[in-house]
Amino acid sequence: MISEQEKIIENFKLIFEVTSSSKFLKMEGLSGEIPFWIAPYDIQFQDFAAEQFEHLVNKLRHQGIEVLILDLFELSIELINNHIGLDKMFQIEKKKDKIKFKKALQSTLNLHERFIPLIVEKVKDAQPKILMLKGVGAVYPFIRSHNVLNNLQSAITEIPTLMFFPGEYNGRALNLFGDLKDDNYYRAFNIFEYKL
Template sequence: MRSGHDKLIENFKTIFEVTASKEFLNMEGLNGEVPFWIAPYDIQLQDQADTEINHLTKKLNNNGVTVLVLDLFEISVRLLEDNIGLDKMFMVEKKKTKDKFKKALQSTLNLHERFIPFISNTVKKEEPQILILTGVGSVYPFIRSHNVLNNLQSAITAIPTLMFFPGEYNGKALNLFGDLKDDNYYRAFNIFEYKINITKR
């Protein structure tokens, strides 16, 4: 019986085969859908997943595929620092309830005016062939993965976007950590199901 780590390694081999393929890079077989993919993984293997994402990026770059990896948590920290300062945000956290602090975070990060434009502008500047998003679990609940994807739909369309998701995705519902229902999201492809489509052609 395979261990969770062995399965993770096998899954990342599949992800590499898919993302390095011409079909994926050319965004074939989408039937008019947005070029978004989700790679679910076990949150208990987060450290190993982070290591494998780094290996994946290096392998793709070595194969001539340029990749931009953006961590949603790192983006959040940068935007907070630039717009209010982390020290001030820590003071706000001490004074407010959890719910009010969450709203203060969301207001400062401003998904429409700051967060999504930051991602979009970085992609335009770097001109990668693939955008990889990480850090989904670290920004929950003040940044929700389905909100990021919904707002990126009109901003990132010229290249494929792959979000690493610590939980489960069945093509309809996003279940963060395999337990918390993030929300329904229908427009992304499960990266492992896309491998099956390539194999059958």
């Protein structure tokens, strides 16, 4: 019987085959749908999946395929630092209850006016062939993956976007950590169902 780690290795081999194909890079065969993909993985193997992710990116770059990797958590820290500073945010966290702190954090990150425009700016500066998003679990619950995807779908359409998702995605619903229903999201394709 195949182990979970062997399954992850096979999955990342498949992701490489798909993302390095000209059909994927040219966004062919989408029937008018947006070029958004989700790669679900088991959160219990986060560290091992992270290693495989690094191998994947190195292999793609070795093939001359420029990848822009954006970590949603690192983007959040960048925005907090730029707007109020981490120290100030830590002070707010001490003073407010969890619900009010979450609202203050979401207000600082401002998905529509700051977070998505920062992603768009980074894509414009880097001019990659593929955008890869990670760090989904680290930003939950103050940033939800379906909100990021919904807001990006009109902003980034010229390159394929692949979100690495710690949980399950059946093409209809995102299930974070295999336990928390993040929300329904219908527009992205599951990368493991891609037909080469």
